[in-house]
Ligand SMILES: Cc1cc2nc3c(=O)[nH]c(=O)nc-3n(C[C@H](O)[C@H](O)[C@H](O)COP(=O)(O)OP(=O)(O)OC[C@H]3O[C@@H](n4cnc5c(N)ncnc54)[C@H](O)[C@@H]3O)c2cc1C
């Protein structure tokens with residue numbers, strides 16, 4: 001592990017100034033991802049700035065009937081909050097589907113959406129990886145692709161030797177729920193505070209696979225806001241994985257069903273939590289039958305690009321994610337005729 005300086009500033013403003021002043025400084029939340037990456041030599045900062053005790057650890061009601069969640073709230077605390085369980089079951093279920101009790105006791109609302117991909121080549125510093133070392137190539141192409149993307153993959157790619165190829169997926173369960181809930185992210189940076197829709201926080205690899213989000217260097221997540229759901233809305237999270245616990249999603253679905261509206265977000269299929277807007281448009285205002293949901297997912301997945309691989313590839317995700325959406329929506333609606 002590369003040696004680094006450690007800082008515990010007095011407040012968030014000082015934390016932002018400290019990180020912004022050094023190109024290779026990073027924030028530390030619960031440390032459950034960053035510390036692993038430090039030990040593996042994947043993250044090599046000069047300075048680690050602890051914000052765990054600086055941002056809010058409160059969950060507060062907002063005037064519009066939603067909730068504001070401080071960035072230091074742990075995943076366990078958020079999943080256990082009665083208001084979250086009653087009003088946003090999709091979020092409580094997504095949190096409890098992630099990691100383990102011990103990890104959730106440390107993992108924070110600020111750090112969880114910013115955890116790095118679990119692509120095995122990203123964490124193996126002996127292999128080429130454009131996300132870890134720009135321009136070296138992508139070992140996942142033609143390699144182990146079971147956990148990799150099928151959506152949002154550049155049509156001209158993937159090419160293993162291309163300097164910009166990345167077919168990694170975003171691993172967070174909580175982020176898929178925040179995407180379907182239309183959450184807002186409160187950010188404090190060197191230029192001041194700003195609010196951004198959660199759906200705009202993460203990005204596709206594009207021409208720079210090293211960047212997972214649109215955050216600028218030194219920008220700190222201070223809170224996440226949940227707007228209220230429409231009256232009578234029901235929501236749920238369903239995760240499919242290789243074993244019953246303690247595994248990342250092969251695919252996952254976060255769904256909200258309200259009067260005349262179906263909202264869908266998908267995990268395990270793209271470089272970012274994937275809001276299935278095409279499927280939502282197909283379903284808008286119509287009867288939510290199983291046939292309609294399948295058709296909507298066919299439209300959503302038109303541009304999907306399954307990846308071949310030494311493990312048989314990830315083409316199985318296409319029918320799997322449709323089945324998972326159908327099952328989730330069926331649970332949320334009183335009648336979905338076969
Ligand atoms: C064995 C194992 C299994 C796991 N399984 C799952 C799973 O099934 N599902 C799942 O979703 N997750 C899973 N995780 C990941 C876990 O949920 C994340 O490691 C955790 O949520 C990260 O939160 P943290 O606060 O510990 O972040 P940290 O590790 O502290 O930080 C993560 C990143 O966020 C940055 N950061 C932290 N806080 C802020 C902030 N406030 N503002 C800006 N940047 C910030 C850091 O610089 C770092 O880049 C697993 C982890 C392990 C080790």
Ligand code: SF4
Pocket residue numbers: 117119120121122128129130131132137138139140141165166167168209
């Ligand atoms: S998929 Fe992305 S993270 Fe994985 S090896 Fe390729 S470039 Fe690296």
